[in-house]
Amino acid sequence: MKKTVFTLSISVAGAMSLMACQSTTFKPASYQQPEIQSPAQYKYAGIAWIETSQISTEPQQWWEIYHDPILSTLIQQLDQDNLSIQQAQAKYRQAIALLDQQRANYAPSLNMGGSAHHNETKNLTTSRQFSANLTASWIPDLWGRVAKAVDGQQANVQASVADLAAIKLSQQLMAAEAYWSIRLFDAKLDVLQQTQHSYQRSVGILQQQYQAGMIARADVIQAETQLKQVAVQLLELQRSRDLQENILALLVGQNVADFNLNKSPYQFSTPQIPTQIPSRLLAQRPDVIRRERELATTHAQLGLAQTAWLPDLTISVESSVNSPVFHTLLQSPNTAWSVGAKVLGTVFDGGKRRADIQQAQANYDEKLAAYKHSVLTGWKEVEDGLLQASLFQKQMIEQQQLLKLSTENERVATQRYQAGLVSYLEVATAQNLRLAAEERLLELQQLHLKNSAQLVAALGGGMNSSS
Numbered sequence: 001m002k003k004t005v006f007t008l009s010i011s012v013a014g015a016m017s018l019m020a021c022q023s024t025t026f027k028p029a030s031y032q033q034p035e036i037q038s039p040a041q042y043k044y045a046g047i048a049w050i051e052t053s054q055i056s057t058e059p060q061q062w063w064e065i066y067h068d069p070i071l072s073t074l075i076q077q078l079d080q081d082n083l084s085i086q087q088a089q090a091k092y093r094q095a096i097a098l099l100d101q102q103r104a105n106y107a108p109s110l111n112m113g114g115s116a117h118h119n120e121t122k123n124l125t126t127s128r129q130f131s132a133n134l135t136a137s138w139i140p141d142l143w144g145r146v147a148k149a150v151d152g153q154q155a156n157v158q159a160s161v162a163d164l165a166a167i168k169l170s171q172q173l174m175a176a177e178a179y180w181s182i183r184l185f186d187a188k189l190d191v192l193q194q195t196q197h198s199y200q201r202s203v204g205i206l207q208q209q210y211q212a213g214m215i216a217r218a219d220v221i222q223a224e225t226q227l228k229q230v231a232v233q234l235l236e237l238q239r240s241r242d243l244q245e246n247i248l249a250l251l252v253g254q255n256v257a258d259f260n261l262n263k264s265p266y267q268f269s270t271p272q273i274p275t276q277i278p279s280r281l282l283a284q285r286p287d288v289i290r291r292e293r294e295l296a297t298t299h300a301q302l303g304l305a306q307t308a309w310l311p312d313l314t315i316s317v318e319s320s321v322n323s324p325v326f327h328t329l330l331q332s333p334n335t336a337w338s339v340g341a342k343v344l345g346t347v348f349d350g351g352k353r354r355a356d357i358q359q360a361q362a363n364y365d366e367k368l369a370a371y372k373h374s375v376l377t378g379w380k381e382v383e384d385g386l387l388q389a390s391l392f393q394k395q396m397i398e399q400q401q402l403l404k405l406s407t408e409n410e411r412v413a414t415q416r417y418q419a420g421l422v423s424y425l426e427v428a429t430a431q432n433l434r435l436a437a438e439e440r441l442l443e444l445q446q447l448h449l450k451n452s453a454q455l456v457a458a459l460g461g462g463m464n465s466s467s
Contacts, residue, residue, distance in 0.1 A: 044386035081253025108138035133320035152300025159293035166286035219424035268445035284460035311345025385455030
């Protein structure tokens with residue numbers, strides 16, 4: 001018996017040594033997150049930001065800084081019913097199940113079996129045989145492959161979590177932008193409706209003056225043309241509003257026929273965004289985290305490819321019982337047992353494993369470049385948001401002054417027309433300038449609000465701010 005065990009041990013050791021010689025890596029290298037040099041601060045960091053000492057320490061969802069209960073309700077409904085989020089949640093549960101599968105490889109496997117045979121011969125002799133067997137086998141993780149696979153799947157789970165957060169943030173941002181677009185169209189519809197009523201009064205007055213022979217027909221036609229243009233614009237705005245409402249219905253997981261966002265007065269007010277340093281983006285932006293976790297997963301796959309030459313050692317123990325009578329199978333059976341070890345590995349495969357390593361290395365290099373690109377993209381989007389925040393503020397100031405001037409110009413043109421100094425064309429031109437300036441101011445206020453949300457999203461969505 002001792003000689004048999006010794007011979008078996010020598011055989012196993014010899015086979016393992018032969019196959020291990022084909023590999024230059026006996027333990028996969030540990031993963032280290034790549035270091036990326038970040039700037040000390042953003043290029044436009046001094047623009048429209050508040051100091052960190054003014055940041056609220058209480059947990060706060062990013063949309064709460066806008067203090068809009070309707071928007072908060074919509075996003076909460078989106079978090080619960082959005083189908084894209086539900087798909088990402090299912091992918092996360094799938095990743096968890098795959099992780100459990102990898103962890104199961106640490107444990108030995110235990111199998112049970114049984115059989116029953118009934119035999120008859122020509123001379124009418126019969127025999128029966130009942131048997132049961134129990135087999136246990138275990139593949140020890142000599143080379144750290146199971147640990148590496150578990151690490152890789154754990155990183156994949158974390159990537160799924162980050163992907164879920166990224167999808168949720170993206171859907172929330174789309175809902176907020178659709179909501180603000182609806183509010184913009186409502187405000188522009190109000191302006192156009194007021195303008196339409198004013199133009200209708202002007203057309204009525206001009207028609208009376210024309211019938212009295214006080215003005216030319218051309219003035220009436222000019223006023224009627226203006227009125228018709230406003231009617232066309234109203235239809236276009238209403239169509240655009242309804243389309244945005246349909247988008248919002250889909251985002252919150254409702255049928256378009258069942259969703260309706262009532263019109264309500266709205267004031268476009270943009271909060272300030274708390275100051276951060278660029279390096280924080282690496283730890284809180286979901287898409288950057290996902291890229292880094294995908295890189296960790298790829299590193300684990302590279303480690304598995306590098307150790308693929310190393311043989312697997314399987315230790316197994318088997319026990320069986322046999323009896324011609326079933327009720328005595330477990331009482332006084334014939335028993336047998338065996339114990340053994342098996343080594344299985346590849347000695348020659350024509351270069352396939354080497355190609356697998358090269359492929360895994362190239363895949364890792366690709367993921368590394370993608371991770372660095374996501375970081376640079378994140379910094380660039382933050383810089384864009386900061387720059388536009390400053391420009392929108394300056395542009396709104398100029399636009400307010402333009403609106404004030406165009407309103408005064410309309411008043412003066414109307415007085416000059418009433419005094420008979422100019423034609424109605426000058427009044428119409430002044431009215432159109434005033435209407436365009438008023439609509440553009442509303443658009444800038446909404447764009448400034450949207451940009452603030454895009455800036456929050458570019459920073460990762462985890463904002464705490466006392467606005």
